[in-house]
Amino acid sequence: MKRNYIAYILLTASLMWSCSEIKDWQDEKDNIPPKSVTDVVVENINGGARITYKLPDDPDLLAVKAVYYYKKGEDLKEAYSSAFNNTISLEGFPDVNERTVQLFAIDKSMNHSDPVEVQIKPLLPPVEMIRKSLKVNPTFGGVYMLWENAQEDEISITLYRKDAKGDMAFYDAYYSVSGTASPQPRHAIRFDSRIPSSDRP
Numbered sequence: 764m765k766r767n768y769i770a771y772i773l774l775t776a777s778l779m780w781s782c783s784e785i786k787d788w789q790d791e792k793d794n795i796p797p798k799s800v801t802d803v804v805v806e807n808i809n810g811g812a813r814i815t816y817k818l819p820d821d822p823d824l825l826a827v828k829a830v831y832y833y834k835k836g837e838d839l840k841e842a843y844s845s846a847f848n849n850t851i852s853l854e855g856f857p858d859v860n861e862r863t864v865q866l867f868a869i870d871k872s873m874n875h876s877d878p879v880e881v882q883i884k885p886l887l888p889p890v891e892m893i894r895k896s897l898k899v900n901p902t903f904g905g906v907y908m909l910w911e912n913a914q915e916d917e918i919s920i921t922l923y924r925k926d927a928k929g930d931m932a933f934y935d936a937y938y939s940v941s942g943t944a945s946p947q948p949r950h951a952i953r954f955d956s957r958i959p960s961s962d963r964p
Contacts, residue, residue, distance in 0.1 A: 796874040797821040800866050803881050809892065809914060811854035812883035816866065818849055823871040827851060830878075831864040856885040889916040908937075915940050 798819035806813040818824060824846040832839050833856060844851040853864065861884045868876040889912070896911035897920075908920060917940050926932040 792872045794872065794874060795870075797824055797868040797870045797876045799876040799879050800827060800868055801879075803866065803879060805881055805883055807884050807886050808854075809886045810856050810888040810890075811852065811885050812864075813850060813852050814864065814866070814881065814883070815850045816879075818846065819868050819876070821868070821870060824868060825871045825873075826869050828867045828869055828875075829853060829864050830867070831862055831883075833857065853883065857888060859885055859887060889914055890918065893918060912939065 798821065800816035800818060802817040804815045806815070814829065816827070818827070826846055827844045827848075829842045829844075829851050830839055831842075831853060842851055842853055851866075856862075861882055864881050864883055865878040866881065867878055893910050893912055893916075898909045900907045900909075910920070912918060917938070920937045920939070922934045922936065923931045924934045
């Protein structure tokens, strides 16, 4: 019994010594914010903007955050790009209105730099370009649709037709990323059908 008691004391002392030697491998925290990004260049694209910049020389830099809104009155949105990239892309804007984007450098302690404000003015959204180019022609047993999708965005073309009550009701959807496309002629659709196009979520 005495021998077991001595062994227990030695084991406890060993565990205490081992715990005291465990090193904290987490990054040290501080309250020093990184410097801001510089040399910002904006390239407006269809439905968005591509922003490039020079990253600050900070050893614990984590990411760059963009803060912006899709529409006035809506909640602010955030987008992130890692410290290994010098570009951040913003997409999905529904119009061509000018917007202000704030760029923040963030370090591993989650300190934020002073913001850098830039103006973006998205070009015509891809869905609007596709809608303007959409052509619908009759074919045997259905319709033949053709549209331009130069950027090969993922889109859907939704077909509606009148139901027994005369109301427009969902009939089918066709998904595509092709530059030009047409579904098989399998839709017996009258020309009072409605065919909206949209970006896929």
